[in-house]
Amino acid sequence: LVNAEKEGVHEVVSQDGTVRIIGFSPAKSPPTGLYISTGLSKDEAFAAINRQTYVGAISIGLGICLALVAAWLAGGLIRPPLDRIASVISDWRSGGGRARTGLDSEKGDVEAVGAALDDLLDELARRAEATVYAERQRDLLMHELAHRMKNTLAIVQSIVSQTMKHSSDMDSAAERISSALSSAQDILTETSWSAADVVHVVESALHPHVDGSERVKALGPHAEISAQQALGLSLALHELATNAIKYGALSVPDGRIDIEWLVGSDRTFRFEWRESGGPAVVPGDRKGFGSRLTERIVPSYFGGQAGVHFDPTGLRYLLEGVLEHANNSAVSPATKLTNVG
Amino acid sequence: MPRTTPIVVLVVEDEPFVRMDAVDIVEEAGFIAAEATNADEAMRILETNPDIRIVFTDIDMPGSMDGIKLAFAVCDRWPPSS
Numbered sequence: 001l002v003n004a005e006k007e008g009v010h011e012v013v014s015q016d017g018t019v020r021i022i023g024f025s026p027a028k029s030p031p032t033g034l035y036i037s038t039g040l041s042k043d044e045a046f047a048a049i050n051r052q053t054y055v056g057a058i059s060i061g062l063g064i065c066l067a068l069v070a071a072w073l074a075g076g077l078i079r080p081p082l083d084r085i086a087s088v089i090s091d092w093r094s095g096g097g098r099a100r101t102g103l104d105s106e107k108g109d110v111e112a113v114g115a116a117l118d119d120l121l122d123e124l125a126r127r128a129e130a131t132v133y134a135e136r137q138r139d140l141l142m143h144e145l146a147h148r149m150k151n152t153l154a155i156v157q158s159i160v161s162q163t164m165k166h167s168s169d170m171d172s173a174a175e176r177i178s179s180a181l182s183s184a185q186d187i188l189t190e191t192s193w194s195a196a197d198v199v200h201v202v203e204s205a206l207h208p209h210v211d212g213s214e215r216v217k218a219l220g221p222h223a224e225i226s227a228q229q230a231l232g233l234s235l236a237l238h239e240l241a242t243n244a245i246k247y248g249a250l251s252v253p254d255g256r257i258d259i260e261w262l263v264g265s266d267r268t269f270r271f272e273w274r275e276s277g278g279p280a281v282v283p284g285d286r287k288g289f290g291s292r293l294t295e296r297i298v299p300s301y302f303g304g305q306a307g308v309h310f311d312p313t314g315l316r317y318l319l320e321g322v323l324e325h326a327n328n329s330a331v332s333p334a335t336k337l338t339n340v341g
Numbered sequence: 342m343p344r345t346t347p348i349v350v351l352v353v354e355d356e357p358f359v360r361m362d363a364v365d366i367v368e369e370a371g372f373i374a375a376e377a378t379n380a381d382e383a384m385r386i387l388e389t390n391p392d393i394r395i396v397f398t399d400i401d402m403p404g405s406m407d408g409i410k411l412a413f414a415v416c417d418r419w420p421p422s423s
Contacts, residue, residue, distance in 0.1 A: 147401075151356070158362035165365065232357065292361075300357035300378065 011042065021045060081110040085117055097125055155231070156181060162297075166289035172242075176289070179238040196230040198223045198261060198323075205234035209241035210257075215250065220261035223269075226324040232301030233271070233319075236294050240273050240317055243290065248315055249278035255314070267323045269302060275314035283310050349390065351375045353383045353398035353411065363397065380406035380414075387419060 007025035014020050024037035084101045091099035100121060103114030159180040167173035202218050210216040225233070241250070249255030255278035261271040275281075291308065294317060299306035302321025309316040350372045354360035360376060367374040375393060377383035381404045387393055396415050400408035 155356055155358050158356070158358035161362050162358060162365070228356070297357045297361055300360070303378075 012039070014039070019043070081108075081114055085110075085114050088114075088117065088121075092121060097121075097128070159235075162292075163289060166292055168288055173289075175242065176235075176239070180235060196225050196227065198225050198233070198263070201225060201230045201233050202237065202259060202261075205237035206241055206259075209238070209245060210250070213250075215256040216259070217257070218259040220259070220271075221263055223263040223323060229301045229324055232298045236298040236306075236317070236319065237273075239290050239293050244275060244278070244315075247279070248281065249275035252278055263323060269304075269319070269321050269323045271319040273315075273317040274311075275316070278314050281310050281315045346392070347371065347373050348394045349373045349375055349392045350395040350397055351377060351383060351386060351390075351393045353377045353380060353396065353402070353408065355379055355399065355402045359399070367397065379404035380408065380411035383411055384414065387415065393419075 005026060007023070009021060009023050011019065011021050019042040020039040021042050022037050022039040027036065081101070081103055084103065088099045088101045100118045101114035102118070103111040105112040105115035160177050163173045163176045163180070167176065198220060199218075199222050202220070206216060206218070244250040244255075244257060249257050256276055258274045258276070259272070260274070261269065263269055295306050295308060299319060299321060302319065302323070304319065304321025306317065306319040306321075309318065350367045352360055352363045352367060352374055354363055355378050357378075360378070364374040364376060372395070375386055375390065377386050379402050380398070383396065383398070384406075387396070396412070398408040398411055402408060406414065
């Protein structure tokens with residue numbers, strides 16, 4: 001220590017046992033070899049610092065405690081809405097579709113989340129309902145389609161078996177069957193399954209037979225007709241047209257056909273087919289399936305009667321009955337003159 | 342005592358072609374066929390025609406009764422019919 005060449009500090013234990021920190025500095029001017037030192041008790045020197053450290057540590061501890069208490073108090077305010085949201089979500093997941101938080105978005109951020117969740121669940125419930133409704137509609141439609149297919153096939157099967165049993169030759173049987181099949185197909189592919197228009201039925205039934213002919217005139221009002229009645233009427237028209245071409249008014253150049261129908265306000269239906277200018281017709285020319293069809297089966301579709309009359313001017317077919325499906329106001333006031341062909 | 346008159350079958354069907362075909366089948370089998378287009382008409386015919394022994398009916402038909410209701414009504418009121 002005495003020989004130190006530079007100043008410094010050193011911790012020493014004095015003879016009295018006190019720990020001291022001494023500072024020393026060698027003399028810079030003669031007499032050299034001397035040094036100046038001063039000492040301070042370590043306990044006294046550090047007492048103030050230790051006190052400060054102690055106070056600081058307690059302050060930090062208190063701060064932590066206060067923060068914990070504050071967090072616990074604030075948490076107490078936040079937890080109930082969060083619990084509600086969590087329980088609504090778990091209820092909803094386990095099938096309780098009606099569970100809602102019932103929180104008011106005005107009351108705070110967490111409550112706003114709850115209210116938004118309620119809105120979302122409402123929207124999901126609406127969509128689920130719409131899906132169920134759409135599925136039910138689709139099932140209903142599938143069922144209706146299958147039902148109609150089955151019915152149509154049963155009708156076609158009966159038409160085929162009736163035609164085969166009662167037709168005189170294979171050609172006319174084949175013709176009738178193909179006409180019945182195309183009528184049945186029209187019924188299936190018609191945009192509206194439930195109803196057609198009489199005008200449309202008459203036009204499309206006669207079209208293949210009298211295409212481009214001015215000799216066939218059809219006159220009657222637009223009126224709604226059920227698909228079944230449309231089938232009956234078009235089969236009758238096919239039968240009448242085929243016979244007119246073979247034996248009746250359309251077998252000679254000057255013959256003509258006037259078709260006229262009336263629909264009453266009570267939906268009574270009167271349909272007349274009048275041939276003129278053809279060869280003289282003889283009762284008994286047409287027996288078998290043709291008359292069975294036009295005089296028994298077709299009027300049955302209309303809940304009425306029908307008959308073939310052999311007037312001096314030519315064959316006349318009169319069908320009287322009632323039109324089904326009065327769900328639309330049906331008969332248009334204007335009478336349409338239709339030029340078939 | 343054995344019946345000497347042919348058995349009468351009532352065919353109930355709203356579709357004319359199908360009904361006509363069913364009537365043919367019944368007649369070809371040796372029965373006499375009666376026709377009705379719906380269950381209500383069938384009941385009227387049954388009330389006035391005690392000879393009917395068999396009712397052959399469609400199920401899906403317009404009117405106040407379908408074929409199943411008609412079958413129950415027939416069983417209740419005319420036990421020998423089947």
